[in-house]
Amino acid sequence: MSRRRRRGSSDIVGRPLKCIEKRTDDVFGAGWDEVACCIQPLSNVTVGSEGLTITVDLPLADEGEVAVKVCGKRSVEVYARTKHTVRFDDLGIKHRTGEFTCYRAMLDLPEAVDATKLTYEMKRGILEIRLPRSRQEPPR
Numbered sequence: 001m002s003r004r005r006r007r008g009s010s011d012i013v014g015r016p017l018k019c020i021e022k023r024t025d026d027v028f029g030a031g032w033d034e035v036a037c038c039i040q041p042l043s044n045v046t047v048g049s050e051g052l053t054i055t056v057d058l059p060l061a062d063e064g065e066v067a068v069k070v071c072g073k074r075s076v077e078v079y080a081r082t083k084h085t086v087r088f089d090d091l092g093i094k095h096r097t098g099e100f101t102c103y104r105a106m107l108d109l110p111e112a113v114d115a116t117k118l119t120y121e122m123k124r125g126i127l128e129i130r131l132p133r134s135r136q137e138p139p140r
Helices: 009-027
Strands: 043-047 051-057 061-070 075-087 099-108 119-123 126-132
Antiparallel strands (some): 043 051, 051 126
């Protein structure tokens, strides 16, 4: 005859805590990839009447080495190489060692966009991407 095991307090509290830790890691990830020497830049997605405007902070990025790619209808990938290798120590970060040579961001979009009409420009280390909304024909 099998005996039913009582759940202890660690079972009751532990499961939700693991779920919270995973969600926290998804939202507040490390922000850099040590193997690829890439750092995730700050970004903002603004929804307007005509479409979406995305701003990405890329200080020290080489303007000729910026690539923007729409992946599917609801995500954008931004990749940019830096002008030179940047060490965390150069930025005043003393608790972490390492360096990065590029920026990489994968941004989820709140609406479907038309990838064929993508425009972007870089000014003073800020990349501005404009994407019009996807115009879908009404069903017949």
